[in-house]
Each structure stands twice: as C-alpha cells, then as structure tokens.
C-alpha cells in the first residue's frame with residue numbers, strides 16, 4: 001500500500017473572474033520510505049495538493065489516501081499519520097515551547113512522550129529555548145518550532161511545505177540532517193521547495209507540477225540523465241549579445257547557457273568572442289536539476305509522466 005496516494009485529484013477555486021483550475025487530474029503514489037519532491041513554479045498547485053492531503057481543503061473531484069485512509073471520510077486516522085510543516089507561521093502565543101509541544105501531542109492523543117519531545121528540542125536546536133514563550137522566539141526559531149510541532153506525534157509521513165524559505169544556513173543543515181535521519185529510520189517524506197539543489201540532493205523521486213498538472217514524474221537520477229545537452233557556464237562583467245541574453249540564466253556575474261551539442265557550444269563561444277565578452281572560470285557541465293526544471297517547464301525535456309506516457313502508448 002502506498003504511503004500517499006492521489007487519485008485523479010482536481011481542485012477548482014471560485015474567483016471573481018470565474019473558476020480557477022488549481023489542480024487538474026493529479027494522480028501520484030508515494031511509496032513507504034520514499035523521500036519525494038514536489039516541485040513547480042509559483043501557483044503550480046503544490047500547496048493546494050498538500051492542503052487536500054492534510055484535510056485543510058477539499059478536492060473538487062478525485063481522492064487522496066494516507067496509508068489507505070481517505071483524507072475526507074477517515075479524516076482523523078489519515079491526519080494522525082501525517083506530520084505537516086506548513087509554510088506559514090501560526091502559533092498560540094500564550095504557551096512556552098515545551099508546553100506547546102505537549103498540547104500538540106495531546107491533540108493527537110499521544111501522552112508521556114517527554115523523551116521524544118526532548119529529542120526533538122535537542123535535534124532542532126531548541127533545547128535552550130524550551131521555557132521561552134512562543135512570542136519571544138525569532139522567526140527562525142519559530143520555524144524550528146513548526147517542525148517540532150509537526151513531528152511531535154511521530155507521524156510515519158512527514159510533509160514539508162517549503163520548510164527552508166527564509167531560513168539561515170545553520171537551520172537548513174540542522175533540519176536536513178534530522179529529516180534525512182528520520183527518512184533512514186523509515187519515515188516517508190514529501191517535500192516542496194523552490195531550492196532545486198536541496199531537492200536534487202535529498203529526493204529519490206520527483207514530480208513537477210505546472211498549472212495544476214504533473215508534467216514530469218521520475219527518479220531524480222533519471223530526470224538528470226534524460227536532460228539533454230550541457231551547460232556552458234562562466235563569469236563575466238560584460239553585457240551579453242541579445243540573442244544569447246534571451247537564452248541565458250544570469251545570477252549576478254554568473255552566466256549559464258544551455259547548449260544542445262558541441263556545435264552549439266562553439267556557436268555560443270564564437271558569438272561571445274565577436275561581442276568582446278570577457279569570460280572567467282569557464283566550464284562545461286552536465287545539466288543540474290535547475291536546468292532540468294527549466295527544460296521541463298518549457299516543454300523541452302524528454303521526461304513524460306507515466307500516465308501521459310501510457311495514454312500515448314495506448315493510442316499507438
């Protein structure tokens with residue numbers, strides 16, 4: 001039985017401009033013990049899908065199951081199996097850190113788990129703030145607390161919705177170290193993030209959503225292998241010729257240019273030389289997950305989600 005199963009999940013929101021299709025027939029199984037990444041640009045539907053899983057939003061059609069429990073008809077059982085770390089910081093300001101965790105445990109019917117609460121506080125760098133009132137915590141500390149709250153009932157499935165947005169390097173490392181350990185111990189992890197290097201490093205399998213549909217679904221290693229061509233990367237202080245500027249991914253001085261083949265690379269280099277662009281730290285590398293993501297979103301990547309592939313093969 002999959003840890004998480006989305007079965008033809010669709011969701012339309014009523015808006016003043018008419019219905020907005022946030023999710024369109026999303027089908028996806030996440031197996032026990034997977035570290036699964038759900039990626040997509042802003043507005044792709046990631047949070048909506050997670051909200052449906054957590055029972056915070058209702059699917060317009062289709063259904064979601066957590067270890068076989070329907071999130072609508074068996075809400076309490078499904079919810080107990082999930083530890084959801086939400087994007088937004090919402091807290092009860094009247095309690096201290098340890099009290100909040102005890103209350104959250106009680107909410108899930110879990111008692112006498114002081115040892116686990118201590119372990120959470122220790123592993124998330126909150127031990128010396130255990131007596132602090134929630135109001136006194138910094139933003140980063142509050143985020144650690146969100147993680148602790150989500151894990152307090154030792155859920156088999158951990159759902160992290162952009163857990164590292166606005167988080168410092170130290171907390172990122174603490175968090176990933178801890179979540180990777182829980183995954184090794186058998187917990188299933190579902191992660192959404194805009195940090196594709198994190199997804200590449202952590203996730204065994206990845207689904208990419210675009211406008212509410214799955215547009216890629218595969219093992220991370222396969223997505224990387226199927227990415228076409230290579231990337232010409234260099235640093236420069238000069239402006240790029242317009243034709244290359246349109247193709248390039250530019251981050252400050254770092255320029256990354258996708259290239260299909262060696263002829264393409266030679267063409268790029270010739271155009272740069274003609275334009276008098278001075279290149280530093282030039283390298284040619286394999287595409288990384290960010291390149292794959294951009295290829296998938298532009299429709300250029302070879303990967304097809306299984307359902308779409310089966311439909312095409314069925315027509316043949």
Ligand SMILES: Nc1ncnc2c1ncn2[C@@H]1O[C@H](COP(=O)(O)OP(=O)(O)OP(=O)(O)O)[C@@H](O)[C@H]1O
Pocket residue numbers: 013014015020021022040041042043044045046047048049
């Ligand atoms: N309550 C709502 N009412 C109307 N539209 C909504 C509502 N919630 C989400 N949407 C819309 O549904 C679409 C999907 O939003 P969602 O928050 O799921 O995207 P996301 O992939 O999580 O994006 P981000 O990366 O920005 O967090 C967007 O177009 C969004 O504007």
